[in-house]
Amino acid sequence: MTIRLEKYKGIIFLPILILLLSVSPSFAQTDLSIGVAPTSKVLKMSPGEVYSDEIVFWNISQTGDTYKVFISGFEQIENQPGTAIILTPEDDAKALYSASKWFTTEKDTLYLEPNKNIKLKYSITVPQDATKGEFNAEIFLISQTEFEQIGTGAFTNLAAGTPFLIQIGDEFVENAELLSFISDKKIYEKINVKLLTHIKNIGDTHITPTGEIVIENIFRQEVARLPFNKNNQSLLRDTDGNYEDIWLQSSYLSPNNAIALGPLKAKLFVTYRSFQPGFAVLNAETTFWIIPWKIIIAITVTILLAIIVKAIRKNLAKKNNENR
């Protein structure tokens, strides 16, 4: 009996060992969700003025979550107009135009129940000694979900909020500089052209550039007209940002039958002033090529093949005549 156990102990213990080793760490998973309205707010206020309103948050996941409320000045993600990232407490304390200290909210944490709106009331009190300028702050929620895990992994937190731009005073300098206007490639096979515009805001308030990009072919015929910054992404003071506009077209013929092949020129016209915008236009041009090389090669090969076949037939016919 002992001999039999000795003989089979490998067979018995190996599967047990494999089973033990194959136990994978378990993670308690929770889905996170947050909805927010409004997505941003621009206010014009005066020193000493008080403004109160509310932001609505909601949760469409199946589980409730606790979110911590943060109030901080913000900056845009590098070169990304219209985006907002809150500052660290240290940076916020140093930020000249942070309005975070003007804000109070009724709660420090919010529990977002599934499928239910929660209103967060807030109040803004502009100090009497506030100087003229455009200030900013964001009311921001970050999830505080408990993480329960064993093993190596990544834990996700969800954050969203409402950025505020608060203008104190009336007269602002709206000024901008066009740093570049280029296409992401010089040669395209298909019409899927990404036009990149880099604008720097050198005024003392945010700007929302708007305009058009007109594309012309070699015959100076207009083949496309694109709205510039159709999403109205704003650029904060003292920042610069990249705007992307995509020209996507399935046909090489424009609606007015202008051919969109070969060398093309894109002309940019941008205005950014809220008052008399026509007096401050940014414009630039860039060129690129549309060359459907696969089609060109296919046609060329077909033509060459046709010529070769014709030549071979001609030679065969000649030889046949000579043989006779």
Place this chain on the structure above:
Amino acid sequence: MKKILSLLKYLLPTSVLIFFVSFILLSTTQAATLAAVYLFMSRLKVDLDGVSAGETVEMILAIDTASAVTSGGTVTIEFPDGEDAMWCRTAGALTVATQASSAADLTGSNWQIDSGLPNSGSALTAACVQGSGAGSVDKITISNVGALAAGTTYGAKLSSNTGKLGTDDTAGEHIISVAANYGGTPIDSKSFKIYLVTDDVVVITATVSAVPSVVCAISSNSVNLGTLYPGGTYATGSHTISTSTTSSGYYWAVYGTGDSSTDAGLYNATTLIPSGATATLDLTNAAVYGFGMTLSDPDSTDPATVTTNFVDTTVGTFGTIDRLYSGAKLVLYQNGTQGTTEQSTVTYGAKAQAAATSGTYNEYVYFICGGYY
């Protein structure tokens, strides 16, 4: 005096006799009270004309007699005197239908309809007549009523036909009398009050907000990367993020925490598997280690775009993230609204360096979502 006394001799017994006889007569002719009755009206607003749009009136009558009523009787509803032609706006036939239940039923009580009002063999009919002057009232009569058993609550629904039902033009209490009759004589009856209000419609309003909104979701708050071996191959784990917005676009940015001082990445309190100084990490390269992520393009036709360093087109290559808010990197964005939710798969890739100590490594990744301002 003598004359008065002789008069009293006749007057007193006569009075007593009249009193008792009248009492007997009254007690024999007085109908019993109905065991239960209610009149459930479709509207309780004053001055409904029964004709105009939104001013029609229907009534459900529930009636339980205290005594049995022989088949062939009637059920009547009488409205207050002085409110002539208000409840019966137009005299004439009404539509009557049996009603087996109603929303006003009080379960388990006599005020719960047990069955529809029976007919006598001929179909139920109903009509309303208008009162005219004092002592004459608006009245609804249901005819061809079948036998009514005591203790059973019967229901009938009345609505306008050629006759039009309405309501009085005065708000407040109005006394209604309902009777079960046979041979023109009330067998059981009961009076009760109903209350008319100036406006019985509560307008529920909700505004669909025109304020731009954005909804962001992450499918899981933890992703298991399994076991990493020092100097070994890379491991992956994933979850999804989804977004919808009525704003002009949305964006997702990401930052990590790492070791809280040098870089983002997986950390076990002694060793950091860093997210790296380079924008991307090719973890298929034996010399490269670290932590990064990719995102799938939520769509092929929409303008949702994954930032170049985070595209998932090259297997094994992952974009790196930085620490803190200031290090947040844009990973996904869309120009234009996105009414329906669209989804992107976030895949984490990690490879431990040869010198990595054993233990559990974690990275807390913050996903920031927003609409453009």
